[in-house]
Structure formats: structure tokens, C-alpha cells
Amino acid sequence: MQQPVQIDSNFIESTTSFIELVKELDSAFSNNTTIVPKRHHHHFPNPEVKEESTLLIMPAWKPSEDAGIKIVTVSPKNEMFELPSIQGSYLYLDATTGLLKAIIEAKSLTVKRTAATSALASSFLSKKSASTLLMIGTGALSVNLIQAHAAVRPIKKVFVWGRTSTKAKLIAEKLNGEKIEVKAVSKIASVISKVDIVSCATLSKTPLVLGKYLRKGQHVDLVGAYRPNMREADNETIKKASIFIDSYSGGLNESGDILIPLKEGIISKDDIKAELFQLCSKQKKGRIDDDEITVFKSVGHALEDLVAARYYFNKMND
Incomplete structure (x- = not known):
């Protein structure tokens, strides 16, 4: 055989x-x-x-x-x-x-397909001119998310934040040879309002992306927080943004980023604009204008x- x-x-x-x-x-x-x-x-x-x-x-x-x-x-x-x-x-x-x-x-x-899926969503949801990115998290996904986003958007400058500054610096060193300027930062708040794309891949149980810092036109890519008690973005972020998910079956049932705001009445299921199946098949539109704040929540799909x-x-x- x-x-x-x-x-x-x-x-x-x-x-x-x-x-x-x-x-x-x-x-x-x-x-x-x-x-x-x-x-x-x-x-x-x-x-x-x-x-x-x-x-x-x-x-x-x-x-x-x-x-x-x-x-x-x-x-x-x-x-x-x-x-x-x-x-x-x-x-x-x-x-x-x-x-x-x-x-x-x-x-x-998993790392490669997850990063590529975020980049696919970004091709519909981030501004075509997006050139700056904040990477929150320093796990295996972080380098790949940066590379994947840079494959679909003209990313020139990246900031990296992690709970351990040493890991953030290592990622910066690893990527600085790829024609992208990469800098480790000690505070999310110091840079989050300055970037076009925020990508977050952590196992956090408390929000790291705070809506009060977001500005018009940004795209937020939420990749971690795969359980109902985990979340990477607060209610204000979810309330301010147009929300998109990889699939209704997973996105509406597994992550606290969506489940907690739904449970608290911050949003309803009707506030979910589309899943990737609808975006890719052109059944629904992604970003409408350059002032819109978009959020993509990924929980993974077989x-x-x-x-x-x-x-x-x-x-x-x-």
C-alpha cells in the first residue's frame, strides 16, 4: 500500500x-x-x-x-x-x-492558513493604501500575519507589541530585512491610533484593542481569543465598527469578541455584515468608504x- x-x-x-x-x-x-x-x-x-x-x-x-x-x-x-x-x-x-x-x-x-485568511479578509476590508500595521502578540502567528498582510497591502512600517518586550524585539529583528521597517513598542496606546491595520493574535481574556483609541478608516484583525471567555477587543471597538467574520457557524458561537457583546446587547446578530463566503462570492460588500472602521473576527474554519x-x-x- x-x-x-x-x-x-x-x-x-x-x-x-x-x-x-x-x-x-x-x-x-x-x-x-x-x-x-x-x-x-x-x-x-x-x-x-x-x-x-x-x-x-x-x-x-x-x-x-x-x-x-x-x-x-x-x-x-x-x-x-x-x-x-x-x-x-x-x-x-x-x-x-x-x-x-x-x-x-x-x-x-494552521499558522499559515490563519495568516492567509486574515490577509484575504484584509483585501476586502482594509484600505487599499494601508501602509502601517500594529501587531499585538508575539506568538508563532505574529511574523506570519505581518508577512501575509504585506502580501496584499503596501505595508511599509510595522509596530510590534508583546507582554514580553524581548520577544517583540526579536520579531522586529527577524523582519527588518524584508523591506519593512519594524519597531517594538512598549505601549499599545502609543501607536494604535497611528496605523492603518491592527492585527491581534493573543490568548487574552481582557481586551487589548480599546475603541477609544481607534480612528476612522482603520481595519482591526482579531485572530486570537478562540474561547467564549477570551476577548481581544472591547465593546466600544465592536460598537464603532462594521463587523465581519470568517464563518457564521464559528464566529457566532465560539469567541468572546462576538459572544460577549451579543450577550450584553451591545450588538445583535444583524450587526454582523458578512462572512468570508459572502465576501469572496461578491454576495456582500466589504469596506464601503475610507472612513469606515472594520473588524474581522477569525476563529478558524476547516x-x-x-x-x-x-x-x-x-x-x-x-
């Missing part, structure tokens, strides 16, 4: 073109022919670190073509063990025969994983 291809993080890192991956995602969201069941989302106790971990199981099928399932754990306290919070694998299958075609390192796949798995499998077989 044919053995599955092993696709590791080094291959993913060395072959990713965010422009290519964004186009693949755009096509998949637009065509909407992928079958995506509701993902399994299980929280389980982790007594050793005194904080719950999460198990995510995310399947998707494109009939007669391919299928896949991602099995991932998210352990917020993994820094104690000098490990990334996200661990897992992606099983890429032939949808007709069920043959396992590839086993893909899921952390890198379609994104399948698209990325197909992308890297095809790269491996080119």
Missing part, C-alpha cells in the same frame, strides 16, 4: 507564498463546494498547569477530490515547557478511496485547513 507523504514544518515554511495561498482560499470560499461539519471543540482539565487545554477536531470534504481532518490541542501554558501552545497533525485523504495521502504538521499549516493541505501536497508533488 502506498505510504503517506510526510510534510513537515520546514517544507511548509520554505514553500509558502502568501499571495498564492490567499488566492486558493479566495477560490474555495467563493465556490463553497467543500462540506464542513461542525467541528468538535472539547475542553479538558490540565491540573499540572492549572488551566484547561482544548482539543479541536476539524474535518472537511470536497466530494470526489480530497478530504482531511485536523487534530489539534491548544495549551495556553505551554510556554512553561518552552513549547508552542498549538500542537497537532493534519491527515490529508483521497475523498474517493479514503487513502491517506499525507500527514502534515498541523501547527505550521475549509481553510483543507485548502492549505491541498496547497502543500501539490507543492510536494510539483
